[in-house]
Amino acid sequence: MTGFEVMRAENGEVTLLRLKGYLDAHTAPDLETALQKLIDEKRVKIIVSFRELSYISSAGLGVFMGFIEEVRSGGGDIKLTNMSQKIYRVFDLLGFPTLFEIRDDESHAVGSFAQPKAR
């Protein structure tokens, strides 16, 4: 029992990772493994749902930072959804909303992969 789970679901080219529990220096390697596996499988259109995540530290945020360049250079993206106010505040404090697309819910994020980039 690590207090953290990554659940994976697929919708065509898009992969949804649902995070549950707490994401800190202990559990961040589990998320790294899950993201690395997606890259190895060339599944780079990734949505991460934070709906069931109760806590995040900088070790967790660092995982997204570590993969985003590789994912984008492969034509994909990591879009973040369903953050509680508590989780969003940590992202916001570190200025991450300027780097990552953060959406209210998963279906909007899935739809946005189908459309040309707005920026």
Add this chain to the structure above:
Amino acid sequence: MPQAKKKYQLRIPSQTDNLELIREFVSRVARKVGFKDDAISKIELAVDEACANVIEHAYQKSDKKNIDVAIQIDFQKFTIIITDHGRGFDPKNIKTPDMKEYLAQMRVGGLGIYLMRTLMDEIDFNVQPRRNQVIMSKYFLDKKSKNSDQTEVRPN
């Protein structure tokens, strides 16, 4: 300086799976003295960042050492002292990253110190031979926003 009215202490092995217990310890004490959820979240994250740094840098991921987490409460503030006996550092070399530059370079790691400084009201480092301390405080009356971070002060 006001006398400490209450002290709580936790000695715990330097393992990352203990970060959850450390967070729970500081959160419980912070709640007990009346901090609101928002302030408790800030304190637990700052302490987590400090202890994760101890495990990674001071103890170089060795899980056979101890981390001491002490909480001192007086009428004004809630102070957490994190002590390790690992590799020392020069506090003058601790830089708070420029976040704009940092994000532009998409660097990984090193965000903890920025969070600790942002989340807490005061932070200090006390480095002695074979003993490093991070001392962080949060005032019961939020100095920055002039709003109270707690419902009522209950130091006893």
